[in-house]
Amino acid sequence: xxxxxxxxxxxxxxxxxxxxxxxxxxxxxxxxxxxxxxxxxxxxxxxxxxxxxxxxxxxxxxxxxxxxxxxxxxxxxxxxxxxxxxxxxxxxxxxxxxxxxxxxxxxxxxxxxxxxxxxxxxxxxxxxxxxxxxxxxxxxxxxxxxxxxxxxxxxxxxxxxxxxxxxxxxxxxxxxxx
Amino acid sequence: xxxxxxxxxxxxxxxxxxxxxxxxxxxxxxxxxxxxxxxxxxxxxxxxxxxxxxxxxxxxxxxxxxxxxxxxxxxxxxxxxxxxxxxxxxxxxxxxxxxxxxxxxxxxxxxxxxxxxxxxxxxxxxxxxxxxxxxxxxxxxxxxxxxxxxxxxxxxxxxxxxxxxxxxxxxxxxxxxxxxxxxxxxxxxxxxxxxxxxxxxxxxxxxxxxxxxxxxxxxxxxxxxxxxxxxxxxxxxxxxxxxxxxxxxxxxxxxxxxxxxxxxxxxxxxxxxxxxxxxxxxxxxxxxxxxxxxxxxxxxxxxxxxxxxxxxxxxxxxxxxxxxxxxxxxxxxxxxxxxxxxxxxxxxxxxxxxxxxxxxxxxxxxxxxxxxxxxxxxxxxxxxxxxxxxxxxxxxxxxxxxxxxxxxxxxxxxxxxxxxxxxxxxxxxxxxxxxxxxxxxxxxxxxxxxxxxxxxxxxxxxxxxxxxxxxxxxxxxxxxxxxxxxxxxxxxxxxxxxxxxxxxxxxxxxxxxxxxxxxxxxxxxxxxxxxxxxxxxxxxxxxxxxxxxxxxxxxxxxxxxxxxxxxxxxxxxxxxxxxxxxxxxxxxxxxxxxxxxxxxxxxxxxxxxxxxxxxxxxxxxxxxxxxxxxxxxxxxxxxxxxxxxxxx
Numbered sequence: 001x002x003x004x005x006x007x008x009x010x011x012x013x014x015x016x017x018x019x020x021x022x023x024x025x026x027x028x029x030x031x032x033x034x035x036x037x038x039x040x041x042x043x044x045x046x047x048x049x050x051x052x053x054x055x056x057x058x059x060x061x062x063x064x065x066x067x068x069x070x071x072x073x074x075x076x077x078x079x080x081x082x083x084x085x086x087x088x089x090x091x092x093x094x095x096x097x098x099x100x101x102x103x104x105x106x107x108x109x110x111x112x113x114x115x116x117x118x119x120x121x122x123x124x125x126x127x128x129x130x131x132x133x134x135x136x137x138x139x140x141x142x143x144x145x146x147x148x149x150x151x152x153x154x155x156x157x158x159x160x161x162x163x164x165x166x167x168x169x170x171x172x173x174x175x176x177x178x
Numbered sequence: 179x180x181x182x183x184x185x186x187x188x189x190x191x192x193x194x195x196x197x198x199x200x201x202x203x204x205x206x207x208x209x210x211x212x213x214x215x216x217x218x219x220x221x222x223x224x225x226x227x228x229x230x231x232x233x234x235x236x237x238x239x240x241x242x243x244x245x246x247x248x249x250x251x252x253x254x255x256x257x258x259x260x261x262x263x264x265x266x267x268x269x270x271x272x273x274x275x276x277x278x279x280x281x282x283x284x285x286x287x288x289x290x291x292x293x294x295x296x297x298x299x300x301x302x303x304x305x306x307x308x309x310x311x312x313x314x315x316x317x318x319x320x321x322x323x324x325x326x327x328x329x330x331x332x333x334x335x336x337x338x339x340x341x342x343x344x345x346x347x348x349x350x351x352x353x354x355x356x357x358x359x360x361x362x363x364x365x366x367x368x369x370x371x372x373x374x375x376x377x378x379x380x381x382x383x384x385x386x387x388x389x390x391x392x393x394x395x396x397x398x399x400x401x402x403x404x405x406x407x408x409x410x411x412x413x414x415x416x417x418x419x420x421x422x423x424x425x426x427x428x429x430x431x432x433x434x435x436x437x438x439x440x441x442x443x444x445x446x447x448x449x450x451x452x453x454x455x456x457x458x459x460x461x462x463x464x465x466x467x468x469x470x471x472x473x474x475x476x477x478x479x480x481x482x483x484x485x486x487x488x489x490x491x492x493x494x495x496x497x498x499x500x501x502x503x504x505x506x507x508x509x510x511x512x513x514x515x516x517x518x519x520x521x522x523x524x525x526x527x528x529x530x531x532x533x534x535x536x537x538x539x540x541x542x543x544x545x546x547x548x549x550x551x552x553x554x555x556x557x558x559x560x561x562x563x564x565x566x567x568x569x570x571x572x573x574x575x576x577x578x579x580x581x582x583x584x585x586x587x588x589x590x591x592x593x594x595x596x597x598x599x600x601x602x603x604x605x606x607x608x609x610x611x612x613x614x615x616x617x618x619x620x621x622x623x624x625x626x627x628x629x630x631x632x633x634x635x636x637x638x639x640x641x642x643x644x645x646x647x648x649x650x651x652x653x654x655x656x657x658x659x660x661x662x663x664x665x666x667x668x669x670x671x672x673x674x675x676x677x678x679x680x681x682x683x684x685x686x687x688x689x690x691x692x693x694x695x696x697x698x699x700x701x702x703x704x705x706x707x708x709x710x711x712x713x714x715x716x717x718x719x720x721x722x723x724x725x726x727x728x729x730x731x732x733x734x735x736x737x738x739x740x741x742x743x744x745x746x747x748x749x750x751x752x753x754x755x756x757x758x759x760x761x762x763x764x765x766x767x768x769x770x771x772x773x774x775x776x777x778x779x780x781x782x783x784x785x786x787x788x789x790x791x792x793x794x795x796x797x798x799x800x801x802x803x804x805x806x807x808x809x810x811x812x813x814x815x816x817x818x819x820x821x822x823x824x825x826x
Binding site: 072073074075108109110111137138139140141159162167168 | 226230237240241244264267268270271272274275278279280281
């Protein structure tokens with residue numbers, strides 16, 4: 001296959017792109033509340049819509065849990081602080097959801113992982129806001145990073161669980177979409 | 179034949195083929211383990227690694243695309259500086275992830291990815307300041323233009339990196355390797371299936387073969403005893419024939435096992451060729467076959483079978499010699515009168531009896547009948563009793579000795595000696611002595627019987643010799659088994675004593691017994707004669723010997739058979755014949771005893787012709803020892819009175 005073909009195609013579409021995207025963005029912004037992503041956590045339900053927008057300092061005000069772990073994403077070990085995901089979700093919903101409730105975790109780059117409440121609870125996942133006692137920039141995979149205690153629980157240290165370790169988390173959708 | 183193809187199977191399961199198969203399988207095992215080892219070694223990268231790498235590349239491109247969009251919108255009315263910064267930051271984290279994470283190590287190791295990503299990353303970092311500016315202030319056209327130019331290069335590099343990694347380069351090699359490995363796996367899988375199938379087939383054949391093998395004789399490829407015992411259906415309408423090589427002992431002695439094997443194979447082939455297809459041939463023991471003639475008619479023509487046995491004869495060529503091979507057979511004929519079903523062993527037994535009778539009588543074929551079986555049964559009975567008796571146990575069989583006086587021809591009233599004769603009785607039935615001797619000889623008891631007779635004779639005649647100074651001779655028949663190397667020792671141990679001196683003992687042997695193995699017999703007779711014991715040739719004239727070798731035997735007495743004496747007093751030619759026999763043998767310097775004298779005329783004639791001794795009912799019947807002793811007392815008294823008369 002010719003390596004250059006896709007590049008050329010890209011250049012051709014370059015001029016047509018702004019208009020299309022512009023129209024789409026106008027439509028999008030007219031429906032969705034103005035929100036600056038990368039600074040807060042938005043939790044919603046497909047049925048009832050938005051439940052709560054957590055600001056970073058609000059999350060930090062929740063009961064904290066510390067995880068010291070290594071991971072495939074950085075060398076050595078690092079310390080992470082943040083509330084347990086289960087606690088955070090319970091706090092948002094007002095009551096603990098059913099174990100089988102699906103939880104969709106969405107990242108800034110639109111990476112989506114679907115899991116269940118019981119898994120997050122059983123794995124002791126935390127919503128880390130601090131790495132080594134300081135907040136994380138987006139370029140450092142912050143500001144919110146789902147962390148599992150991989151070092152303490154070696155059975156979690158496999159590709160199956162690594163996909164739950166989502167960085168740059170921006171949205172959580174609780175429950176199945178109707 | 180039904181198993182004509184079995185030799186192929188036999189070869190298929192021979193040691194050589196089995197061993198070769200095992201060697202082949204062993205090599206195959208080594209080969210396939212080598213292949214799978216090879217596969218494991220070449221697997222530097224897991225599928226998981228490749229999947230992750232592809233995923234990261236896709237994410238990389240998506241995030242670059244996102245940044246591209248916002249950069250394009252920058253400076254326009256719908257520009258969103260926050261999202262521009264966000265996408266820049268996201269892309270930044272992607273770079274650091276690609277360059278540092280353990281998950282992306284596989285991707286970095288491919289092609290020259292590390293260098294390229296580092297290179298693109300350093301270009302990307304140059305955009306940091308312009309993006310920061312754009313986020314805070316409305317950018318001027320030239321900054322935007324230069325930033326877009328830098329980005330266009332980066333974007334192209336990113337695209338190229340992604341494309342080259344997904345298509346072509348090392349990943350292709352790895353995927354190719356995977357494909358070949360998979361092919362190898364498929365090959366091994368196929369091979370294993372085919373081999374297992376082949377092995378399974380082999381096992382089926384082997385099982386079948388072994389099943390047959392258990393019923394087949396490996397030497398002749400005919401059925402074996404196991405078949406006869408377990409599988410063969412023997413109907414009453416079948417004739418049961420046992421057949422073996424005539425005089426097989428002689429051939430067995432002369433040739434080695436391998437040659438005999440060949441001979442037996444030849445015989446099996448020969449018989450197979452001559453029997454009907456529905457008949458069964460079974461090799462029951464080494465050199466002995468059973469033919470089951472199916473559906474024989476009730477009155478099967480024995481002549482046909484004799485003919486068949488004759489036809490089976492062939493000449494066996496071995497070591498440039500040709501040996502005529504003849505068969506002898508005994509048959510248990512088909513039963514048609516509604517008799518109970520018999521076990522094959524019973525039929526085998528009956529056929530064997532017929533066979534043994536045929537061998538004894540020199541026939542090549544004999545069919546069993548009830549009389550024969552009865553005779554065999556009686557013989558069996560006698561044999562059992564004989565064994566008991568010779569072991570000094572009491573039983574139904576009574577054996578005793580009688581003594582028939584032999585008269586001196588000079589004074590016909592004078593007893594010169596006595597012939598010791600055997601008498602037997604089983605449950606009030608008199609058994610002829612020669613039958614007893616024959617049974618003993620036939621079953622290896624001849625020597626024991628001989629010793630028993632010698633001991634008995636010695637015991638009974640001791641008084642006669644010691645107390646009565648008997649000066650005549652005791653003539654004892656030697657049965658064939660006693661003509662052996664140990665004869666002198668046997669005589670010394672069981673017969674001779676200080677009372678019974680060797681010179682008063684005469685041993686009778688028949689012409690035929692002496693002639694069986696003349697060269698062996700001669701030195702034995704010599705040895706015994708040297709001890710002082712006399713020898714008499716019994717039943718002279720009935721055997722097959724010539725005068726020439728009678729001379730070589732160096733015997734002392736000759737007993738002319740009773741058949742030459744019968745009717746001599748009435749038949750002149752018979753009388754003349756006896757005269758000539760006596761005249762002829764006289765010249766050989768032996769004493770003549772004429773047996774079977776039944777009346778005074780016969781005795782006188784025999785004496786006229788020159789007989790030295792006469793023996794027969796005319797003088798005395800065989801007497802038990804008590805009577806004989808009494809007779810001797812009278813004789814001695816008579817002698818004494820004659821002596822007193824002559825001297826007085």
